[in-house]
Amino acid sequence: MNNLVEAVKPYFSESSVKGSHGYDHALRVHNIGKYIAEREGGDLYVVRAGCLLHDIGKDHEREGMCHAEFGAQMSDEILRAIGFPKDKIEGVVYCVRVHRYSKGISPVTIEER
Numbered sequence: 001m002n003n004l005v006e007a008v009k010p011y012f013s014e015s016s017v018k019g020s021h022g023y024d025h026a027l028r029v030h031n032i033g034k035y036i037a038e039r040e041g042g043d044l045y046v047v048r049a050g051c052l053l054h055d056i057g058k059d060h061e062r063e064g065m066c067h068a069e070f071g072a073q074m075s076d077e078i079l080r081a082i083g084f085p086k087d088k089i090e091g092v093v094y095c096v097r098v099h100r101y102s103k104g105i106s107p108v109t110i111e112e113r
Contacts, residue, residue: 050095
């Protein structure tokens with residue numbers, strides 16, 4: 001999991017780092033998600049990765065793309081590139097996709113919630 005923490009850092013641009021949804025935000029959400037999952041249950045790999053990656057596509061929203069949808073695509077590529085467990089990738093990708101409530105996609109699993 002530590003390689004994922006470092007692997008996502010370059011994907012946050014200078015503009016996102018200066019904004020409220022940069023790398024520091026991803027780390028804060030990761031720490032909160034980890035804390036909750038340790039107490040409430042759920043797959044820690046999926047929760048932690050989903051939290052780190054949830055805003056990875058934020059810069060693309062400025063280009064007219066939904067950051068949750070684009071981030072889900074990016075997440076799949078990033079996770080495969082670093083050798084993340086293949087059986088957990090789909091769960092992480094869906095967490096990233098559903099994190100934006102305004103899209104109207106309902107979370108189903110405990111990790112998505």
